[in-house]
Each structure stands twice: as structure tokens, then as C-alpha cells.
Amino acid sequence: MDTKKTRTEFDLDGKVAIVTGAGRGIGREIALALARYGADLVLWSRTQTDLDQLAEEVRAIGSRALVQSVDITRVAELGERVQAVVDKFETIDILVNNAGVNIPMWTEDVDEESWDKVMDINLKGTFFCAQAVGKAMIRQKKGKIINISSQSGKVGMIKRAAYCASKGAVDQLTRVMALEWAKYNINVNAVAPTFVETAMTRDMFKDKEFSDWVYGKLMLNRLAKPEDIIGGVLYLASSAADMVTGHILYIDGGWTAH
Numbered sequence: 001m002d003t004k005k006t007r008t009e010f011d012l013d014g015k016v017a018i019v020t021g022a023g024r025g026i027g028r029e030i031a032l033a034l035a036r037y038g039a040d041l042v043l044w045s046r047t048q049t050d051l052d053q054l055a056e057e058v059r060a061i062g063s064r065a066l067v068q069s070v071d072i073t074r075v076a077e078l079g080e081r082v083q084a085v086v087d088k089f090e091t092i093d094i095l096v097n098n099a100g101v102n103i104p105m106w107t108e109d110v111d112e113e114s115w116d117k118v119m120d121i122n123l124k125g126t127f128f129c130a131q132a133v134g135k136a137m138i139r140q141k142k143g144k145i146i147n148i149s150s151q152s153g154k155v156g157m158i159k160r161a162a163y164c165a166s167k168g169a170v171d172q173l174t175r176v177m178a179l180e181w182a183k184y185n186i187n188v189n190a191v192a193p194t195f196v197e198t199a200m201t202r203d204m205f206k207d208k209e210f211s212d213w214v215y216g217k218l219m220l221n222r223l224a225k226p227e228d229i230i231g232g233v234l235y236l237a238s239s240a241a242d243m244v245t246g247h248i249l250y251i252d253g254g255w256t257a258h
Contacts, residue, residue, distance in 0.1 A: 009238055009239060009240035010037055010234050010235070010238045010240060011037065011038055011238070011239075012034060012037040012038040012039040012094075012234075012237060012238060013038035013039075014038070015034075015038065015039040015040070015093040015094055015237075016039065016040050016041075016042065016085070016089040016091055016092055016093050016094070017031075017034045017039045017040070017041055017042065017092075017093065017094035017095070017096065017237065018041075018042040018044060018085065018092060018094070018095045018096070018133060019031045019034070019041065019042070019043060019044065019096045019098055020044045020045070020070070020072055020095075020096065020097055020098050020099040020125075020129055021044070021045055021098040021099030021100060022041075022043040022044055022045050022050075022051060022054060022098070023043070023045035023046075023047045023050030023051050023054060024045075024047075024050055024198070024199060025196070025198035025199060025200060025226060026098060026148065026193070026196055026198060026226045026229055027045070027096075027098040027099070028050075028054055028226070029226035029227055029229070029230060030096055030098060030226075030229070030230060030233050031043060031054060031058065032054075032057060032058065032061070033230040033233065033234060034094070034096075034233075034234070034237065035057075035058045035061045035062075035063040035065075036061055037234060037238075038063070039063060039093075039094065039237075040063050040064040040065070040066075040089065041055075041058050041063060041064070041065045041066070042065075042066045042068065042085050042089075042092075043055060043058075043065060043066065043067050043068065044068055044070040044072070044081075044099070045069070045070065045099070046069060046070070046071050047069075048067070048069045051067040051068075051069070052067060055067050064089075066085065066088060066089075068081055068084070068085075072099050072121065072125030072126075072128070072129050073120045073121060073124065073125050075124070075128045078128055078129060078131075078132040079132050079135075081132070082132045082133055082135075082136055083136075085136075086136055091140055092133055092136050092137060092140075092143065093142070093143060093144065094143070094144045094145075094146070094237045095129065095130065095133040095137075095143070095144070095145045095146065096146045096148065096233060096237070097126045097129050097130055097145065097146065097147040097148060098148040099121060099125060099126075099129075100121060100122045100126075100148065101117060101118055101121045101122060101200075102118065102160065102163045102200065103117065103118055103162065103163075104159040104160060104163075104204060105159055105161075105162075106158075106159055107161045110161055110162060114162065115162045118162040118163055118166050119162065119165075119166055122163070122166035122167065122170065123166045123169050123170060123173075126147055126170055126173070127173055130145055130147065130173070130177060130188070133145065134177065134181060134186065137181070137184065137186045138181065138184045138186070141184050141185050142184075142185045142186065143184075143185075143186045143187070144186070144187050144189075144236065144237050144241075145177065145186065145187070145188045145189070146189055146190065146191060146233055146236045146237060147170050147173070147174050147188070147189070147190040147191075148190070148191055148193070148229075149167050149170045149171050149174070149190040149191065149192040149248060150163070150167040150192050150193060150194075151192050151193065151194050151250060151252040151255050151256055152164045152167045152168075153167035153168040153169075153170060153171040153190075153192060153248070154168070154171070154192065154248075154250070154256050155255065155256055155258075158210070158213070159210070167192075170190065171190060171192070171248050174188055174189060174190040174246065174248065175246045178245040178246030178247075179246065182245055187236070187241065187242070187244060187245040188245055188246065189236045189241070189244060189245060189246070189247045189248070189249065190247070190248045190249065191229060191232045191233055191236065191248075191249050191251060192248050192249065192250045192251065192252065193224050193228070193229050193251045193252065194218065194223070194224050194251065194252035194253050194255050195214055195218075195223050195224065196223065196224045196225065196226060196228070196229065197223050197224070197225050197226070198226065201223075205223075217255050217258065218252075218253040218254065218255055219253055219254025219255070219257065220253040220254055221253075222253065223253075224251060224252075224253060228251060229251055232249045232251050235249075236249065
């Protein structure tokens with residue numbers, strides 16, 4: 001009798017994953033984690049140099065990597081980018097919609113340009129990336145889409161009117177896409193982290209009043225790190241989550257339990 005212990009639920013060998021905003025922070029860690037579990041990577045970001053370095057690390061792990069310099073707000077270009085992926089890999093199994101931006105401002109100070117930038121990347125870009133990849137997944141009748149949302153989609157956050165609005169909308173898009181695309185065997189879910197230690201958030205915590213407010217909400221009394229988000233993404237990308245769709249997975253240190 002074979003007594004060897006095996007754990008294959010998170011095996012992504014042979015899968016092809018697109019990660020948007022892959023060059024830095026959470027996106028970079030997600031891409032490397034997917035590669036470690038066997039997936040080939042398509043890396044999307046606006047910064048080519050960040051992607052080239054990441055691609056080398058992905059290949060060193062043993063996975064294939066395709067770099068595409070992509071601005072997700074240029075909706076007309078997304079279909080062509082997706083087709084290039086299909087032409088190379090023949091399939092797209094996973095999309096991690098990670099690209100995002102935050103411009104902290106008090107509500108009375110929010111200007112139209114800042115509002116539009118947050119909405120164009122966090123909401124419009126997320127939707128049309130999912131739509132472009134979703135069309136390919138519909139044709140192949142399978143796929144996993146994971147939108148990176150935020151606890152801010154559920155709870156109010158000071159100085160984040162546009163950001164909270166964008167992430168709340170992402171949660172609703174996730175549910176609607178899950179409803180519409182279940183018949184094509186496409187799972188659509190979201191991961192909703194708390195504040196994560198990245199270059200984007202570092203300056204925010206120089207404000208002691210804001211920092212004290214945040215730590216007062218975190219039951220685990222620390223910020224998340226990029227590696228804290230990986231497990232949720234791997235789970236939703238894998239066969240272990242084949243029965244999960246339309247779900248928002250909070251990785252928030254207990255914030256939304258209040």
C-alpha cells in the first residue's frame with residue numbers, strides 16, 4: 001500500500017495565469033506564488049522594467065513568463081492583449097485582477113481628476129480586464145477570475161470616498177459576473193485585504209492620527225504583508241475552490257468583525 005502523503009488541491013501545473021499590476025507589491029508576490037505552485041505567468045503592468053525583472057524570477061522557478069506592458073484603462077487594447085496570450089498559451093485559466101490605485105483625500109477635497117483616476121483603474125479597468133479575459137474563458141468553458149478588492153468595499157474608511165466607492169462596486173461586479181458566467185464553468189470571486197505593507201501604503205502611516213485609527217481597528221494588531229494575501233488567491237485559483245463563486249474573501253485581521 002502506498003502510504004506517501006500527497007496534497008494536490010493547490011497544484012496549478014499546466015495552468016496559465018494573468019496578473020495585472022504585477023510589477024510591484026501584492027501583484028508581484030501573487031505572481032511568484034502562482035509560479036511556485038506550477039502556473040505559467042502573463043505579467044501585466046505599465047512599467048516594463050519591473051516586469052522584466054519579475055519574469056526572470058518566474059523563469060528561475062521553472063515556469064514560463066510572458067511580459068506585456070499594459071495600461072488597463074486603455075480598454076480598446078485589452079482584447080488584442082488577451083488574444084496574444086491565447087495565441088501563445090492556447091488557454092487562460094486564471095485572471096488575478098490586482099491593478100489598483102488609492103488617492104487619500106478628505107471628501108470635501110476630492111477633485112474630478114482624482115475621482116476619475118481611482119475609478120478608471122480600480123473599477124473600469126477591473127471590469128474590462130475581466131470582460132476581455134472572460135470572453136476567452138467563455139469560449140473555453142472554464143476559468144477562475146479573482147478580483148483584488150478591499151475591506152473598504154464593505155466598511156467606511158476616512159479619506160477614501162472614491163476608493164471605497166470603487167471597491168464596493170468591484171464586490172458587486174464580482175457577484176454579477178459570478179451569476180452570469182457560472183453556466184460557462186467560470187468561477188468569479190474577490191479577495192478583500194486590509195491595509196497591506198507596500199510602497200503605496202507606507203507614506204499613509206506617517207500620519208500618526210491615521211495610523212492609530214487603523215491599528216485600533218485591527219484585531220490582530222498589525223498590518224497585513226503581501227505574503228498574507230497569497231493563500232487566499234491560491235485557494236480561489238485552485239481546484240480546492242471549484243464550488244466557490246460570487247464570494248468575497250476578507251483577509252482583514254478581524255477588521256470587518258466589528
